[in-house]
Each structure stands twice: as C-alpha cells, then as structure tokens.
Amino acid sequence: MAQRKKKSCKSPKKQRQRHGPPHPWRLCPLGQHYRKAHSQSAYTRSDGTLVSGSRHHATCVDNRSGLDQIYPEELIAIAERYFLTLSGPPKADSLGFDKGNDFDAYIRGWTRYWNEVLGEKDPLDPDLVKALIATESGFNPKARPPGKNPRRARGLMQITSKTREILKDESGELRDFLVNVDDNELDDPNLNIAAGIRWLFRKKEIARSKIGSATGWRDAVAEFKDYDDDPQNPQMHKFDEYYKRLKK
Template sequence: MLSKLFRRLVEFLIKIYRRKTKDNPSPTPTPNPKPPVDPKPVHPWRICPLGEYWRNLHPRHVTPSKKHPDGITTVKGHCVTNPSGKDQLYSEEMQLIAEKNFGQFKLIPLPEIPEFQKKDLVYDHIIQGWTQYWNDVLKPQEPLDPCLVKALIATESGFNSNAWNKKHGRQRARGLTQVTDQTLRYLSDDYHELKDHFLHLKEDETLDPNFSICAGIRWLFRKKEIANSKIGRKASWIDAVGEYKHYKMDDPNMQKFIEIYKELKI
C-alpha cells in the first residue's frame, strides 16, 4: 500500500516538473559576442577599421569540383576581425600603407649624413612616413623627430638592411633598426608588453627596410615609456634611444648617435 502511494507521489511530482519546464524553458545559451568593431580606422592610412586587420589575396583549399579541379580557390584581400578587438598591424598592411602614402615624402628628403655617401637618403621617405604615422597614432606630447630616427639607424646598422649582430636565438638583431627576435614577440603582445597597437612580423621580415623601420619606431615609443619610469622624470627622445640601445649617455655609441643627430639638426 505504501509503495503504491509513494509511486503515485513520484509520478505527480514528475508531472509538475514537466509542466514547469514546458511553460518556462531554459534559455538557449548564446555564444560570447565578438568585440565591437569601430567603423573608423585608427589612422587615415589604414585600410581596415579599428578591431580588424588586412589580409592579402591568398589561396584557400576547397573540395575539388569542376570549377576548382585542383581543390584550390583564390580569396581576395579583405579585412579580418581581431579576436582582441584591439589594433593589430601586419606586414601586408604595412606594405600597402607605404606604397600608397610614403611617396609624398620623397619630395622632401631629410638632411644627408656625408659619411654614408647618400646611402642614407634611400630610406628617408620610409623614416618620415612611419614617424608621422606613429606620432599620429600614439600622440606623444613631444612628437618624435624623423632626424632622430635617421641618426638611430645610422648608429644601429649604418643603413645596411642586412646588418646582423652575430647573435642567435631571441637576442639576434637584424635589419636597419636592429630589432631583436625577442622584441618582435613583445611587439606582437606575446608577453603583454604593450597595451595596444601591436605589430606582427615574421623574423625574416625585419630584413625588409619598411618593416624594420616601422617596428623600430614602435619599439622606440615603448622605450620612451620605460625610460620615463626609470629615470623618475619626463624622458627625452634621446633618453629613449639610450634605453633602446641599452647604453649610458657617456657610452661612445651614444655619443656618436648624439653627434650625428646634432649634425642633422644644423
């Protein structure tokens, strides 16, 4: 008798539960929303809006068909959403920015450094272009001077785009601005060194003058922030160069840099 009553009670409770779940079904879980994309680019020279990055024309593997018997199709260049929603700059877009916008600076070369026999003039338009770009994006109180960048390159690589510091691993530095492989990881946010405006380059791409100068200037801005915190006062761009080079002001290499910079400013 008791077992029958218990069974009926259980059946009654189950019916009540089913009615409640039918009348009030559990909400369908929704996926995490993608970060909103700002319709405006971070700079007028950028192709994609903030929160997206550019990817060039590239092949894509598909199921073989009459239209694509080899199983490969071509995808046109397009903007891709960043998972982080932050500013990400890749080499494809760096190249397009330089091609479309840096020609104007060829009409206004920077002062010449005589000891390099005009070899230094080859990169003036790239130096000016990326200096203006990063000044516009990062908005420092004291804008970076392209002549300072030119003096930095003169003492880092002597305007040799294939320069190498003869080291291996993450301390290997190559290219005009001698950006190390470790620095590339910092710039790409592998170690959360930067808060925003990240750069993504492959190690061999530092041998390209355009990419090297872009990365070197971005890193110089970060070094100025570090110098500010180290010296306990507002750091100058020369202080930032000292931090970039890991040299004290009385080091011969720093003195050479200051000498060249002064010559460019005369």
C-alpha cells in the same frame, strides 16, 4: 585561443571604444587587420578527388584579440600608397654612408604614423630616427651582430627576436597597437623601420617610468640601445654627432 573559460564580461564593442578613429592610412576599420588577396591552388587529394582552386579578394579580418594589430601586408600597402608623396625631415644627408638616404621615405612615413597614432605630446623627430639607424646598422638592411645565434638582432634598427615577440604579444607589455612581423621580415627596411619606431615609443615609456616627466627622446634612444645606465657611452656620443649634423 589559449583560454577555455570566459574571463571577463567586457564586450568587444567596449574594447574598441578605447581607440580613437582609425588612422586615415589604415585600410580596414578599427579592430580589423588587412589580409592581402591570395590564391588557393587546385590540388588532388590522396583519394584522387580534385579540390578546385580559387582566388580570394583582399580581406579585413577581425583581430582575434580586440586590440589594434598591424601585419606586414598592411605595412607594405600603406608605404606604397602614401609615403612617396610625403615631404619634410629627415634631412637628405647620407651621414657618410653609401645607403644613408635610401630609407628616408620609410623613416618619414612611419615616424608620422606612430606620432599620430600614439598621440605623443613631444613628437618624435624623423632626424633622430635617422641618426639612430646610422649608429645601429650604418643603413645596412641585412646587418647582423657577429655570431651564429639565429635570434640575434636584425636589420636597420637591430631588432631582436625577443623584441619582435613583445611587439606582437597580445597579452604583453605593449598593451595595444601591436605590430606582427616575423624574423625574416625584419630584413625588409620598411617593416624593420615600422616595428623599430613602435619599439622606440615603448622605450620612451620605460625611460619615463625611471626618469619621470623630464624624459626626452635621447633618453628613449639610450633605453633602446640598453645604455640607459651609461648615457655617456661612446655609442651615444656617435648618435649625438649624427643627430647634431642632421639638425644643422
């Protein structure tokens, strides 16, 4: 609620109509987000009176921005309800890593979700996400680059604090379909992959603005890795190797 003055005459109803129908996996109507059931404990105030405790049902809450926002509670609930029954890529090849196949269900589920929500004509391939994770973290959910900066990259897809802030910024570059996670939650493989794939889609938009209509998902990966000026970087060769192996 940063602004005090009315800025425009757009009604929330008009804002909502920009979206298509909600994705069938979402738990709340358009323009609302899911908040899980929670308990308020009874407590005694400093004046000695007892404030009674209560338990509140899960709730669909109007987004304060009018944009589509998804929070960890709903990301977790969607994965639990739908991902175990999905089939298809990524390929069950560990690429030589101990945990190489542990996150396939999340990769499969969130790739499908974002492909359907963002309506990309050239859909993202789950195998490409798996190859990207192999090069970013080696499938280590707690991966951190060296150093002590608490805002450094985290988790399977090495998402930085800065990226996380962009993903949830109501007036930022994403414009819509925001993902609200906090830094600690990026250690959770499910939340990291959900946020990371949303970021990869944004990176494709950025690559397209530089390259034009010929932009492919490899360009988005180069942008994701900040190798857009050096697409022949050895890290990109490694990514190409993994991706080729998954497509065999």
